[in-house]
Amino acid sequence: xxxxxxxxxxxxxxxxxxxxxxxxxxxxxxxxxxxxxxxxxxxxxxxxxxxxxxxxxxxxxxxxxxxxxxxxxxxxxxxxxxxxxxxxxxxxxxxxxxxxxxxxxxxxxxxxxxxxxxxxxxxxxxxxxxxxxxxxxxxxxxxxxxxxxxxxxxxxxxxxxxxxxxxxxxxxxxxxxxxxxxxxxxxxxxxxxxxxxxxxxxxxxxxxxxxxxxxxxxxxxxxxxxxxxxxxxxxxxxxxxxxxxxxxxxxxxxxxxxxxxxxxxxxxxxxxxxxxxxxxxxxxxxxxxxxxxxxxxxx
Amino acid sequence: xxxxxxxxxxxxxxxxxxxxxxxxxxxxxxxxxxxxxxxxxxxxxxxxxxxxxxxxxxxxxxxxxxxxxxxxxxxxxxxxxxxxxxxxxxxxxxxxxxxxxxxxxxxxxxxxxxxxxxxxxxxxxxxxxxxxxxxxxxxxxxxxxxxxxxxxxxxxxxxxxxxxxxxxxxxxxxxxxxxxxxxxxxxxxxxxxxxxxxxxxxxxxxxxxxxxxxxxxxxxxxxxxxxxxxxxxxxxxxxxxxxxxxxxxxxxxxxxxxxxxxxxxxxxxxxxxxxxxxxxxxxxxxxxxxxxxxxxxxxxxxxxxxxxxxxxxxxxxx
Numbered sequence: 250x251x252x253x254x255x256x257x258x259x260x261x262x263x264x265x266x267x268x269x270x271x272x273x274x275x276x277x278x279x280x281x282x283x284x285x286x287x288x289x290x291x292x293x294x295x296x297x298x299x300x301x302x303x304x305x306x307x308x309x310x311x312x313x314x315x316x317x318x319x320x321x322x323x324x325x326x327x328x329x330x331x332x333x334x335x336x337x338x339x340x341x342x343x344x345x346x347x348x349x350x351x352x353x354x355x356x357x358x359x360x361x362x363x364x365x366x367x368x369x370x371x372x373x374x375x376x377x378x379x380x381x382x383x384x385x386x387x388x389x390x391x392x393x394x395x396x397x398x399x400x401x402x403x404x405x406x407x408x409x410x411x412x413x414x415x416x417x418x419x420x421x422x423x424x425x426x427x428x429x430x431x432x433x434x435x436x437x438x439x440x441x442x443x444x445x446x447x448x449x450x451x452x453x454x455x456x457x458x459x460x461x462x463x464x465x466x467x468x469x470x471x472x473x474x475x476x477x478x479x480x481x482x483x484x485x486x487x488x489x490x491x492x493x494x495x496x497x498x499x500x501x502x503x504x505x506x507x508x509x510x511x512x513x514x515x516x517x518x519x520x521x522x523x524x525x526x527x528x529x530x531x532x533x534x535x536x537x538x539x540x541x542x543x544x545x546x547x548x
Numbered sequence: 549x550x551x552x553x554x555x556x557x558x559x560x561x562x563x564x565x566x567x568x569x570x571x572x573x574x575x576x577x578x579x580x581x582x583x584x585x586x587x588x589x590x591x592x593x594x595x596x597x598x599x600x601x602x603x604x605x606x607x608x609x610x611x612x613x614x615x616x617x618x619x620x621x622x623x624x625x626x627x628x629x630x631x632x633x634x635x636x637x638x639x640x641x642x643x644x645x646x647x648x649x650x651x652x653x654x655x656x657x658x659x660x661x662x663x664x665x666x667x668x669x670x671x672x673x674x675x676x677x678x679x680x681x682x683x684x685x686x687x688x689x690x691x692x693x694x695x696x697x698x699x700x701x702x703x704x705x706x707x708x709x710x711x712x713x714x715x716x717x718x719x720x721x722x723x724x725x726x727x728x729x730x731x732x733x734x735x736x737x738x739x740x741x742x743x744x745x746x747x748x749x750x751x752x753x754x755x756x757x758x759x760x761x762x763x764x765x766x767x768x769x770x771x772x773x774x775x776x777x778x779x780x781x782x783x784x785x786x787x788x789x790x791x792x793x794x795x796x797x798x799x800x801x802x803x804x805x806x807x808x809x810x811x812x813x814x815x816x817x818x819x820x821x822x823x824x825x826x827x828x829x830x831x832x833x834x835x836x837x838x839x840x841x842x843x844x845x846x847x848x849x850x851x852x853x854x855x856x857x858x859x860x861x862x863x864x865x866x
Contacts, residue, residue, distance in 0.1 A: 292661065294790075343837070352661055353607065354840055357797060360790045361836040368830035485672055485786055492665045523680055529673040533654065536666050540658050 259395035260518060266393070268514030269507075270403035273410030274469045276506035278483065279490040280417060280499050281461030287497020287547040288434045288454045291344065292352055294359040297484025298366035299332050299459050303466020304475040305370055306331050308379040318385030325384075325467050332463025333456045340455045345448060363480065371477055381470035402471055409468060413461075417499055420457070430454045434497060434547045486528075493535040495542030504543055508535065569711055573704045581707045582775065583819055587812045588714040589771040594795040594807035595721060596764035601793065602801030603725060604757045605737030607664035610671030611765055611792050613651070616784030618644040618766025620678060623691045623779045628684075633697050640773070641766035647674065648762025652755045659740075668786055675784040690780030694773055706775050717767050722804060724760060733757055794832075798839055800846025809848055 282296045307324035310331075314320035339362065347358060387405045390398035421427040433440045433450050441447045473479070490509050494501025509528045516527030535543065569588075573581050593615050600608040622640035626633050655666035678685045685691070699705050724730055736743045736750050744750045773779060782788065791814065799810030814832070821828040843850050 347840070350840075350844075353793075354797075354844070356609075357790070357794060358837060358840050360794070361833040361840070364829040364833035364836075368827045368833070372827060372830075481785075481787055485668060488665060489669050489672075492662065492669075496661075523677070525680060526673060526676050529669055529676060532669045533666070533673065536658070536662075536669070537654065540662060 254395055259397050261515070262394045263397045263399055264514045264518045265511065266399060266407065267403065268511040269410075270406040271514060272506045272510030273406045273413075274465050275486060275490055275510050276410060276503050277413055277468065278462050278465035279487040279494075279502040279506055280413075281458035281465070282487045283491045283494065283497055283499055283502040284430075284461070285455055285458040286491060287499075288430045289344075289348065289451050290352070290355075291348075291359065291455075292356045292488070293458075294356060294484055295339075295362040295366060296359075296459070296462050296487065297480035298363040298370075299336060299462040300466040300469075300483055301475075301477075301480035302335065302366060302370060303328050303332050303463035304381070304470040304473075304479065305374050305379065305466075306463070307467040307470045308374070308381050308475055311381055316382060318382055318388065321382055321384040321471060324381065324470075328467045329460045329463045332466070333460040336459030337452065337456050340452050344455070345452065348451070363484070367477065367480065376477060379475040381475060383471040400472075406468060406472075413464070414503060417461075421499060426450070426453055431547075489529070489532045493532050493542055495544040495546040497547030498542070498544045501542055501544035501546075508532075566715075573707055578703050581703050583815065585703075585707050585710045585771075585775040587815045588710050589768045589775065590795070590815050591808035591811035592714045592717050592771070593765055593768035594792050594799070594811040595718060595804070596761045596768065597792045598796045598801050598807040599721060599725070599764075600754075600757050600761040601796055602803075602807075603730065603737065604733050604754060604761075605740075606754055606757065607660055608667065608758070608761065609664035609793070610667040610786055610789045611761070612786070612788035613667075613671035613674050613784050614644040614648050614762035614765035615769040615772070615788070616678070616779070616781070617647050617674065618769030619773050619779045619783055620685060620691075620769075621766070622770045622773045623694050624685070626694050626696075626773075627691060633695070637770050637774070640770035641763045644766025644769065645759050645763040648759050648765075649755070652758040652762075656751050656755050656758070668789075671784070671786065671789070675781060675786075678784055679781045685781075688781055690778055692778045694777045694779070696774060696777065700774050710771050710775055713767060713771060717764050718808070721760075721764060725804065729753070729756070794836055797846055798836070800849030800852070802845065803848040803852060806846050806848040810846065813847070 278296070278300050282293060285291055285293050285296070307321070307328045310324040310327050311320040314323045343362075344358075347355060350358075383402050384405075387402040390400055391404070393399040419427075421431065429440065429445055429450050430453070433445075433447055433454075437447050440450070486509060490505035491502055492505075493508065494503070494505035508531055512528045512531040513525070516524035518524070520527070569584070572584060576584075593611070597608055597611040600606040600611075618640035621643035622633075622636045625631055625636035625639055651667060651670045654670060655663050658666055679688060681687070696706075700709055725733075732743070732748055733753055736748065736753055740750050769783065772783070795810035795814050796807045797810070798806075798813055799808065800806030817832065817835075818828055821831055825831075839846070845853065
């Protein structure tokens with residue numbers, strides 16, 4: 250092990266794991282965004298708000314179940330469906346009437362919704378910081394890599410990421426709705442012409458995408474202080490990830506999230522003060538080399 | 549250009565508004581003078597954005613960067629150097645234009661949504677630097693109490709300075725759009741391919757437009773320093789950019805004065821609504837959703853359509 254450490258110092262390896270757990274969150278949120286962008290072609294700014302609402306809802310549900318270490322599991326179970334319900338109402342109520350509008354309008358409309366969601370969160374939960382309990386089995390730290398303590402919960406995140414990726418892969422490639430939605434992404438009129446109700450396909454995809462945003466919110470909640478404004482920074486990161494990965498490509502979102510998450514954590518290690526700049530620089534470099542994203546876009 | 553095509557009625561409205569703006573400090577209390585100053589400079593900011601967005605068809609999604617950069621440049625020169633504040637005021641817009649040029653050169657190869665997102669990425673980079681460079685920019689505290697020349701330190705002095713500079717800038721912007729350059733720009737918006745074929749250097753035109761737009765955003769930022777004596781990192785945050793685009797849409801982005809009107813509506817709304825509730829964003833969001841549904845060409849666009857039924861087809865950029 251000492252030989253490994255002489256090449257890769259333990260701080261570096263530990264920081265890589267931190268970056269990968271961040272990648273998990275980014276991937277889950279960005280894949281939802283990418284799914285919606287690819288199939289519905291909506292640049293959904295409100296996606297970040299659903300992530301934030303997910304975090305706040307998980308706080309409330311955890312509190313409802315006593316706020317103890319096991320209450321988080323209930324939050325993890327229930328919250329994504331609450332978010333799915335909210336997104337279903339929004340999609341059927343408003344968005345479905347605007348699919349034909351140009352992207353700029355949709356961007357602004359979803360921004361308007363993010364303003365509304367932001368204030369509703371303020372109205373319901375107030376402006377104070379909230380903290381969500383870390384689930385009992387994953388509290389505390391484990392010594393990893395030369396004894397550097399590493400939060401157990403982050404290891405849990407590292408396991409969740411691949412599971413979500415697998416489920417998504419299965420839904421997109423192996424199920425009927427996945428196949429239809431991929432077809433609709435390429436040619437929605439043709440899909441309609443063969444007798445499929447495209448409107449409901451869109452609704453389903455939108456709800457699945459938003460559910461992922463909510464899931465990201467629940468998963469991130471125990472690791473951060475849940476607060477207003479957490480939507481605004483995340484949505485920019487998610488958009489950049491989707492853009493560098495290739496619009497609508499879920500594996501692109503994974504690749505983008507890896508680039509963003511790792512450059513973020515390693516950047517902070519190398520250059521504590523301005524490390525946060527590095528992921529943005531990475532995005533610029535990627536876009537200069539491949540303007541339309543690393544993987545094939547569905548657009 | 550459909551700005552002052554309302555004929556005599558439009559001219560009369562213009563004269564009344566200008567007269568009103570001149571005598572405003574004599575009638576209204578200080579609070580309204582401040583608010584009107586903010587409206588004017590925000591209107592200039594939105595108008596400069598609309599040069600790229602509405603007239604150039606360039607998805608300028610992160611215009612606030614140039615506003616903030618101009619303001620920070622002016623503020624930093626005043627507080628960190630011994631140069632005259634007037635030099636700082638001149639430097640603000642130039643710094644913005646340079647940043648606009650650099651960002652433009654990088655992102656102009658892309659178009660539409662990709663262009664917009666690259667602007668957002670580059671803009672976020674600028675924002676992060678300002679936000680994190682605590683020792684130089686003051687970090688998230690910003691810079692407060694920026695000393696100004698005596699003539700600008702009163703509310704009225706700042707107001708008249710803002711009014712004059714905004715008026716001058718709007719006139720220059722108007723002339724630019726009326727010039728052959730402006731016509732070519734709108735040609736590119738309506739059909740970039742055809743414009744390229746007839747020999748227009750499309751990318752260079754768009755780049756030039758971005759530089760002009762960021763220059764005037766810098767002017768607006770500098771005016772904010774004059775009016776408010778502060779700068780803070782939220783001036784460069786992307787949510788402000790979205791609000792700028794909202795102002796353009798709200799007023800009507802195929803009109804010249806639309807963004808100014810949109811800015812006035814938004815600033816006034818925020819000021820009054822936030823005086824009795826903290827949930828003004830909720831109201832703005834709902835209002836804006838309604839505008840998208842029912843007034844896709846904005847307030848001024850709607851009025852012009854009403855006045856000129858059948859004489860002009862509104863530009864469809866779908």
